[in-house]
Amino acid sequence: MKSLKALLAKPFARIIQKKVSKWANNPLQTQEKVFKRLIQEAAHTAFGKDHDFQNIHSHDDFVKRVPIRDYEGLRLYVDRVVAGEKDILWKGKPLYFAKTSGTTSGAKYIPITKESMPTHVEAARNAILLYIAETGNTDFVDGKMIFLQGSPVLNEKNGVKLGRLSGIVAHYVPRYLQKNRMPSWETNCIDDWETKVEAIVDETLDKKMSIISGIPSWVQMYFERIEARTGKKIGEVFPDFKLFIFGGVNYEPYRNKFENLIGRTVDSIELYPASEGFFAFQDQQKDKGMLLQLNSGIFYEFVKATDFFDENPTRITLKDVELGVNYVMIISTNAGLWAYNIGDTVEFTSLKPYKVIVSGRIKHFISAFGEHVIGKEVEDALNEALQKHGASINEFTVAPQINPPKGLPYHEWLIEFEKAPDNLEAFAKTIDASLQQQNSYYFDLIKGKVLKPLQITKIQKDGFQNYMKSIGKLGGQNKIPRLSNDRKIAEILTNYKKA
Structure with missing residues (x-):
């Protein structure tokens, strides 16, 4: 009843x-x-x-x-x-x-x-x-x-x-x-x-x-x-x-x-x-x-x-x-x-x-898990790590890894280093700590173990250029997006992963 x-x-x-x-x-x-x-x-x-x-x-x-x-x-x-x-x-x-x-x-x-x-x-x-x-x-x-x-x-x-x-x-x-x-x-x-x-x-x-x-x-x-x-x-x-x-x-x-x-x-x-x-x-x-x-x-x-x-x-x-x-x-x-x-x-x-x-979003972002991470946040975090660890880069982009083969999801940072840091793990931790400090949603997801800290994939020399060339967007006003909310770019870039 x-x-x-x-x-x-x-x-x-x-x-x-x-x-x-x-x-x-x-x-x-x-x-x-x-x-x-x-x-x-x-x-x-x-x-x-x-x-x-x-x-x-x-x-x-x-x-x-x-x-x-x-x-x-x-x-x-x-x-x-x-x-x-x-x-x-x-x-x-x-x-x-x-x-x-x-x-x-x-x-x-x-x-x-x-x-x-x-x-x-x-x-x-x-x-x-x-x-x-x-x-x-x-x-x-x-x-x-x-x-x-x-x-x-x-x-x-x-x-x-x-x-x-x-x-x-x-x-x-x-x-x-x-x-x-x-x-x-x-x-x-x-x-x-x-x-x-x-x-x-x-x-x-x-x-x-x-x-x-x-x-x-x-x-x-x-x-x-x-x-x-x-x-x-x-x-x-x-x-x-x-x-x-x-x-x-x-x-x-x-x-x-x-x-x-x-x-x-x-x-x-x-x-x-x-x-x-x-x-x-x-x-x-x-x-x-x-x-x-x-x-x-x-x-x-x-x-x-x-x-x-x-x-x-x-x-x-x-x-x-x-x-x-x-x-x-x-x-x-x-x-x-x-x-x-x-x-x-x-x-x-x-x-x-x-x-x-x-x-x-009108600007590039990542919010695959509700984190609303924006371009300025990733750029500021990266700059902090580059200065702290004495490294330099040619190009980078960030994408969510929603379904990894094992473990929790994470943000994957695909980076082409000009000068790699001596300790890549410490470099990644600096970026992650800065992102958590800037973005309360990202902090909550890491703390709550919905996401694990970011992972860095090294891209080989000229990898980004080769990627842009492969899609017919090399040169001119074309830019690689700093963030994507999917893995379309990331999946292609992994073809240029550094051994």
């Missing part, structure tokens, strides 16, 4: 589906309302005054007055907010700062306001409810639900609470889910990831798990621990496991591994959350596109990725986007981010309604 919660889930899901359909089917009007509300609410902030918000009446007015910025471009304002000033980017003070890995100078502090916080929770809830509305499946509602996430323990900075986004959101789990939610608060607060995973396995092994959610690399580690402990497939251990919810990294590299670990297929929902906002979620099982959240206090602009580094790239709104084009997504939000470049590129898979997939 189904519980009252399961019985009520379907009508509630239908109500939410109608609400979502209302704005999804009126996208341009919805975005226009969001735009006007944002400008009006922030007109008397420091940012609003500096950028003449009182005379912004259209998107063209906005483009003329508010340039595209990334975190560093907005930093002078953010630093004032972090210092405790009011009415800088948004009215009053933020409720939280979501602390994330920095781009060029340490940690980033992304404000979350009382207006923006509910949108993070509602979008995640709606993703599940629209799944119910589509499939009619409510079997999982009475089971246990696990959310692998950061610690909910928050610090404080000048009167504003501070933590990882997933830890902040943990404070907002709806009451009707609290009894079903796992792991326990105490286990979620464990800092050491290996200890935490073992505690989660202990707590969940004999439970009726129905939903499992998290970044695929973390969930994979959890599954592997269960299989090692029981000798059984996850589908056997958790026969009621019906739904996998994920976000943060591309699931495809993990899919075969996951299905082997589970022993059967399960439905999945992809989410597109970030500290800066909850942008989209998958609303149909047979459609991998994610429904863009147009009524969540976020105004979207788009710049073609091919034009992004032009002096004055054209900024368009939803009405002008096209299918299959790679766009840099620019956001303005009720958390006080204005014409903000989050660094992601998206492609539209549908225009009625507007759906996207995340196509990558």
Whole structure:
């Protein structure tokens, strides 16, 4: 017999589906309302005054007055907010700062306001409810639900609470889910990831798990621990496991591994959350596109990725986007981010309604495991090692090794040395320590033994030149990417591996 919660889930899901359909089917009007509300609410902030918000009446007015910025471009304002000033980017003070890995100078502090916080929770809830509305499946509602996430323990900075986004959101789990939610608060607060995973396995092994959610690399580690402990497939251990919810990294590299670990297929929902906002979620099982959240206090602009580094790239709104084009997504939000470049590129898979997939980053990066390692981080780490060890190089690139023949995955550094260090192992340790210091996500993955420290592959003299020649890109303005999120380049370069 189904519980009252399961019985009520379907009508509630239908109500939410109608609400979502209302704005999804009126996208341009919805975005226009969001735009006007944002400008009006922030007109008397420091940012609003500096950028003449009182005379912004259209998107063209906005483009003329508010340039595209990334975190560093907005930093002078953010630093004032972090210092405790009011009415800088948004009215009053933020409720939280979501602390994330920095781009060029340490940690980033992304404000979350009382207006923006509910949108993070509602979008995640709606993703599940629209799944119910589509499939009619409510079997999982009475089971246990696990959310692998950061610690909910928050610090404080000048009167504003501070933590990882997933830890902040943990404070907002709806009451009707609290009894079903796992792991326990105490286990979620464990800092050491290996200890935490073992505690989660202990707590969940004999439970009726129905939903499992998290970044695929973390969930994979959890599954592997269960299989090692029981000798059984996850589908056997958790026969009621019906739904996998994920976000943060591309699931495809993990899919075969996951299905082997589970022993059967399960439905999945992809989410597109970030500290800066909850942008989209998958609303149909047979459609991998994610429904863009147009009524969540976020105004979207788009710049073609091919034009992004032009002096004055054209900024368009939803009405002008096209299918299959790679766009840099620019956001303005009720958390006080204005014409903000989050660094992601998206492609539209549908225009009625507007759906996207995340196509990558505007700059080269590695995030095969959710680490978000960027070019400046690897270059700074390498320079530190070169100076410390008296070495020099001709060229290098970095790629993830997701499925090594044995042991944990790692980042592979393919380096053509002009002058090799006397001790290659010590050289690699210096790079790895610098990367961990710069990038908190990478640090967590190493500490949690999801990744092992990087490994260096020596490339023979002229190996990179020969590679570029082999693909017809030798000379001119062609450059070897510093980072790749796949192994296309790395696999070819191994043909030039130094004996």
